[in-house]
Amino acid sequence: MTWRRIAPWVIGVIALVAIFINLPRTTLGLDWLPKEILGAQFRTVLGLDLQGGLRVTLEVVPQEGQEVSEEDLELTRDIIERRVAGIGVTEPQVRSEIAGDGSRRITVEVPGVSDQDQVRDLVGSTGQLQFIDPQGQSLTENQDIGTLLEAGAVRELFNGGEIQPGSVAPDVGSGNQIGVSFALSSEASDTWCQFTTANQGRPGPISLDGRVITTPTIQSPICGGTTIITVGPANAVNEVERTNLYNTLRFGALPLSLEEQGVESVDPTLGADFLVQALVAGGVGLLLVLVFMVAHYRLPGLLAAIALIFYTLVVYALFRTIHVTLTLAGVAAFILSIGMAVDANVLIFERMKEEIRAGKSLGPAIEAGFNRAWSSIVDSNVASILVAGWLYWQGTTVVRGFALVLIIGVLVSMFSAISVTRVMLRYVTRTSWGRRLELYHVER
Amino acid sequence: MYDIVGKRKLWFAISAFLTLPGLLFIFLGGLRPSIDFTGGTEWEVRYAEEPTAGEVEAYLVDAGYDDPQVTALDDGYLRIRTEPIDLIPPETAAPSVAQSPSADPDASVEPSASPDASAAPSASAEPSPTPEPTEAPVVATGTEFAELQDDLQAEFGAGEPQLVRTIGPIIGADLIRSSIILIVVGELFILAYLWMRFGFRFGTAAIAALLHDVILVVGVFAMLGYFFNFEFDALFVTALLTVIGFSVHDTIVVFDRIRENRVRHTGEPFGAIVNHSILQTLGRSIITSLTVVVPLAALLLLGPPTITTFTLALLIGILAGTYSSIFNASQILVEWDARSAAGRAR
Numbered sequence: 001m002t003w004r005r006i007a008p009w010v011i012g013v014i015a016l017v018a019i020f021i022n023l024p025r026t027t028l029g030l031d032w033l034p035k036e037i038l039g040a041q042f043r044t045v046l047g048l049d050l051q052g053g054l055r056v057t058l059e060v061v062p063q064e065g066q067e068v069s070e071e072d073l074e075l076t077r078d079i080i081e082r083r084v085a086g087i088g089v090t091e092p093q094v095r096s097e098i099a100g101d102g103s104r105r106i107t108v109e110v111p112g113v114s115d116q117d118q119v120r121d122l123v124g125s126t127g128q129l130q131f132i133d134p135q136g137q138s139l140t141e142n143q144d145i146g147t148l149l150e151a152g153a154v155r156e157l158f159n160g161g162e163i164q165p166g167s168v169a170p171d172v173g174s175g176n177q178i179g180v181s182f183a184l185s186s187e188a189s190d191t192w193c194q195f196t197t198a199n200q201g202r203p204g205p206i207s208l209d210g211r212v213i214t215t216p217t218i219q220s221p222i223c224g225g226t227t228i229i230t231v232g233p234a235n236a237v238n239e240v241e242r243t244n245l246y247n248t249l250r251f252g253a254l255p256l257s258l259e260e261q262g263v264e265s266v267d268p269t270l271g272a273d274f275l276v277q278a279l280v281a282g283g284v285g286l287l288l289v290l291v292f293m294v295a296h297y298r299l300p301g302l303l304a305a306i307a308l309i310f311y312t313l314v315v316y317a318l319f320r321t322i323h324v325t326l327t328l329a330g331v332a333a334f335i336l337s338i339g340m341a342v343d344a345n346v347l348i349f350e351r352m353k354e355e356i357r358a359g360k361s362l363g364p365a366i367e368a369g370f371n372r373a374w375s376s377i378v379d380s381n382v383a384s385i386l387v388a389g390w391l392y393w394q395g396t397t398v399v400r401g402f403a404l405v406l407i408i409g410v411l412v413s414m415f416s417a418i419s420v421t422r423v424m425l426r427y428v429t430r431t432s433w434g435r436r437l438e439l440y441h442v443e444r
Numbered sequence: 445m446y447d448i449v450g451k452r453k454l455w456f457a458i459s460a461f462l463t464l465p466g467l468l469f470i471f472l473g474g475l476r477p478s479i480d481f482t483g484g485t486e487w488e489v490r491y492a493e494e495p496t497a498g499e500v501e502a503y504l505v506d507a508g509y510d511d512p513q514v515t516a517l518d519d520g521y522l523r524i525r526t527e528p529i530d531l532i533p534p535e536t537a538a539p540s541v542a543q544s545p546s547a548d549p550d551a552s553v554e555p556s557a558s559p560d561a562s563a564a565p566s567a568s569a570e571p572s573p574t575p576e577p578t579e580a581p582v583v584a585t586g587t588e589f590a591e592l593q594d595d596l597q598a599e600f601g602a603g604e605p606q607l608v609r610t611i612g613p614i615i616g617a618d619l620i621r622s623s624i625i626l627i628v629v630g631e632l633f634i635l636a637y638l639w640m641r642f643g644f645r646f647g648t649a650a651i652a653a654l655l656h657d658v659i660l661v662v663g664v665f666a667m668l669g670y671f672f673n674f675e676f677d678a679l680f681v682t683a684l685l686t687v688i689g690f691s692v693h694d695t696i697v698v699f700d701r702i703r704e705n706r707v708r709h710t711g712e713p714f715g716a717i718v719n720h721s722i723l724q725t726l727g728r729s730i731i732t733s734l735t736v737v738v739p740l741a742a743l744l745l746l747g748p749p750t751i752t753t754f755t756l757a758l759l760i761g762i763l764a765g766t767y768s769s770i771f772n773a774s775q776i777l778v779e780w781d782a783r784s785a786a787g788r789a790r
Contacts, residue, residue, distance in 0.1 A: 059612075263608070264611075285743060292734070335740060346735070
């Protein structure tokens with residue numbers, strides 16, 4: 001019987017904690033609390049459809065004879081994440097997933113982004129820089145040299161792997177030319193020194209991902225020191241290019257080649273509209289359910305409504321704690337889970353009424369209602385969790401968000417609808433007014 | 445006491461009446477997959493001159509696009525769909541790609557190059573870039589789409605495309621496959637669980653009721669697609685699975701009561717027990733259904749248009765699920781019981 005005694009306290013504490021998590025610190029006047037307590041780790045993560053942004057889906061295209069290893073995938077994911085973060089995007093989400101046909105994919109979600117093409121260029125680009133010995137060929141900018149390289153008509157001196165990580169920096173050169181500078185490893189530096197000494201006055205092209213990006217004329221031997229790739233005069237377009245090049249070189253080449261398979265974008269203002277509409281719709285729906293419960297079940301309905309508010313608070317607090325990405329589908333899942341939460345109460349109350357009609361007095365009828373309804377509640381919720389779990393396990397990103405919301409909802413609802421309602425009912429039926437049968441809307 | 449079980453032929457007939465037209469339209473090709481499944485580029489836009497869907501479609505055909513589809517939405521907005529535009533092809537990166545991922549730490553340890561150069565870094569070492577205000581170092585993306593937008597705006601007036609989505613053919617094909625797996629395996633899970641908890645007959649009857657719900661929802665979408673160009677998207681599959689989960693929820697409540705009453709009223713005919721159980725749970729079934737239908741309806745009416753498909757599928761499915769849990773699942777049990785009893789008698 002100890003649970004009976006401590007249950008109200010446990011529920012009260014949970015409700016309080018949930019409220020603290022849900023409300024911003026300033027609203028609560030808790031700014032004096034250290035950041036570690038109830039700080040930024042609790043936040044609402046909105047999906048792209050609710051805050052606008054860009055989602056790019058990339059498929060891994062293995063080169064001939066290449067085995068795609070988990071390490072390569074993780075490295076690729078990591079590099080892309082750092083590149084995107086490098087251009088100042090907050091909270092990019094980069095995930096690797098397995099497609100139904102067994103191929104590997106990487107999805108990149110970038111919230112609230114303005115320049116889509118910049119992001120797409122950045123994430124899809126392998127980022128392999130090559131220093132080319134043209135061997136007498138004249139190369140032009142933007143030329144695809146893949147076949148020339150394979151045929152041996154031009155030769156790779158060394159590649160971007162020889163760039164010293166940490167030496168890459170944005171650069172403003174003479175005449176307001178902007179570019180990216182970096183230092184080379186000693187071996188590559190020697191090669192570069194020999195090449196530039198032997199080829200003064202001739203071009204020394206550099207390619208990125210198989211395309212020539214610049215063919216500067218070598219004016220003096222470059223032995224040691226930094227090399228600069230110039231993008232062009234400082235203007236908005238070149239700034240973007242420079243930033244992309246900088247981030248590409250800084251984090252190195254991807255070990256895997258990627259093919260863009262999907263691009264989806266939502267305008268941020270549209271996303272904000274959707275959020276408002278979804279909140280209004282969800283609020284109206286919740287309110288209607290609350291009103292209905294009170295109207296139909298009277299006193300127990302009121303208690304169920306309170307339990308439902310408790311449920312909403314706790315679920316939202318969980319979303320904020322484990323950073324569930326809330327999408328429109330997630331909002332729908334939440335609304336469904338309200339239905340399921342109410343269902344547990346409906347089962348119990350209907351059962352309770354039956355027991356009263358069958359002649360039981362109120363107290364035993366309530367206990368019987370809870371006990372008898374229990375197996376129905378468990379069986380039906382297990383079935384729901386099975387489906388949701390399956391969706392979570394197998395689904396794509398959007399589907400997983402939906403499934404996770406549903407799972408959390410069902411689990412919390414089993415607690416709120418059963419324990420919370422029960423504790424309140426027990427308390428109420430101890431008072432004299434709480435035992436008046438008309439409050440239970442039973443037609444004998 | 446109202447005799448639900450006795451009228452089971454009527455209930456089956458109503459189900460047939462509800463599902464058969466849908467099936468017909470499924471076979472007539474009424475289902476319209478969105479670009480999630482087919483691949484393509486899609487955007488929503490309202491041009492200043494508010495052209496009709498036909499005008500834009502004709503323009504796109506002239507511009508050389510295969511089978512563009514333009515649908516008129518509310519407020520002069522159009523949804524335009526074409527073949528996939530502008531996906532960045534895989535980079536045929538040079539042969540050396542896989543050899544040296546630069547996250548390799550070895551390069552960083554080399555001290556030799558930097559110190560001596562640091563005295564006069566930028567001036568001396570600069571490889572003297574012949575400054576050209578040039579092409580992007582990275583191949584520009586979005587060019588074809590941007591040009592098409594410019595052309596369309598020149599023709600039909602200003603309009604900013606929203607909700608631009610491009611899905612490649614591979615993702616689409618993969619989604620079809622994984623959706624089928626999701627639904628089939630999802631049902632198998634439930635079947636296994638029900639067999640375990642309630643035995644073979646109950647499980648099979650419940651699955652039959654679930655199939656009814658799924659066919660009904662898909663059928664309605666086939667009709668909507670046939671007459672109103674209504675599309676189903678990736679979330680539709682999720683909605684179907686959710687409907688399955690919810691419907692089985694309903695069915696289990698009834699079955700649970702049948703199981704309980706069977707123990708209590710041993711000896712009574714099975715049909716009577718089922719009838720009794722249905723009536724006892726009827727209030728709950730309807731109320732629970734209401735508490736889900738009402739918020740869903742709110743979401744359908746007040747919520748954003750992008751999840752209309754999803755909400756509608758859920759709504760239809762949950763109504764179907766409530767019907768089938770009362771009027772199909774348990775009736776199948778009774779029918780089955782009656783037939784096997786007749787079989788034994790013979």
